[in-house]
Amino acid sequence: MAAPILAEHFTNALLALLDETFDDVHGYYLDRGTALFETLAAVSAETASRPVGGRCATLAAQVKHTAFYLDVLEHSARTGASAPVDWGAIWRTTAAVTPAEWEHLQAGLRASYDRLQALIRETPVWPDTQTIAEALAAVTHTAYHLGEIRQALCTLQSKES
Secondary structure: OOOOOOHHHHHHHHHHHHHHHHOOOOOOOOOOOOOHHHHHHOOOHHHHOOOOOOOOOOHHHHHHHHHHHHHHHHHHHHHOOOOOOOOOHHHHHOOOOOHHHHHHHHHHHHHHHHHHHHHHHOOOOOOOHHHHHHHHHHHHHHHHHHHHHHHHHHHHHHHHO
């Protein structure tokens, strides 16, 4: 029988992957300079307000959606409740942002991420597969949207050339 994974090891690995995704690339799966907040730091409100294509959301919507997702995960983990959520609302309603609104969206994402990190640090035991899967989903979901954002930036830059 294989030895169980210690909760501390899982927690540390999860925090390391989240750190790479959001802040500081360690070389697990991203290239240097491509973490989410590094990427967003180079994006203006004007760029964040432009849809990539006819059916694509703005970068501002990607950021707002990512924060919302983290908030839903954190709320569910803390309360055990999962209320109905309108996942499409952000995509339908987030368009152009001012520089102040763009800063506010990024600050909101940072706050959501900070709350999630605190929750993870406060979790002494990972009780079941569902809880572990939801924790890993925070990494994978954010990484997906980071890819969307980085691809959109490439597309927008090629349109400008």
